[in-house]
Amino acid sequence: MISQADPIDRLNVLSIYMNRWIDEWPKPKYRFNEFFKNKYPQFIPGTVENARMIATHCFYCNSMLVKNNGQGNHPNRASIDHYLPQSKGKTERYVICCAQCNTNKGNVSPSVLVSRITQAHLKGNAMWGFHGKKLKFIADQIQKITNDMLYNMGPRIYYFKR
Numbered sequence: 001m002i003s004q005a006d007p008i009d010r011l012n013v014l015s016i017y018m019n020r021w022i023d024e025w026p027k028p029k030y031r032f033n034e035f036f037k038n039k040y041p042q043f044i045p046g047t048v049e050n051a052r053m054i055a056t057h058c059f060y061c062n063s064m065l066v067k068n069n070g071q072g073n074h075p076n077r078a079s080i081d082h083y084l085p086q087s088k089g090k091t092e093r094y095v096i097c098c099a100q101c102n103t104n105k106g107n108v109s110p111s112v113l114v115s116r117i118t119q120a121h122l123k124g125n126a127m128w129g130f131h132g133k134k135l136k137f138i139a140d141q142i143q144k145i146t147n148d149m150l151y152n153m154g155p156r157i158y159y160f161k162r
Contacts, residue, residue: 048080054159059159059160060101061130061138075099076098079098083110085109093148093157094156094157111146117142121135
């Protein structure tokens, strides 16, 4: 029976069928891989969307993420942060964080942000609703990515999965 077939075999059969079915359209002609990548990127390992789906905690503040597929307006929903703001140029590093941290970070460059957080921590002030060791943790997380970029190391997508 087809329901008991190996999932890889089922995917290959589906791929053959989809390539034939999609190629019969007048235009444009898509291949199954392109169609799947465009339509369902959250299921492809190594993509930012997949990391957002499997991440469990915010990379910056370490709060638990709410799983609602990025919809709604819960402050702890999973969000994709461009480490270097898009307004400052092209980025190749992404961070999966809560929407609140992403909003708080805004389009401030990481180096300026680290100095602001460090100053707030040293003065004993609150920033982003955090103070003390939590602020130091956030500054360390941002600095970690900056160091990775400086030495051309580290992953392309930063997230916590527990």
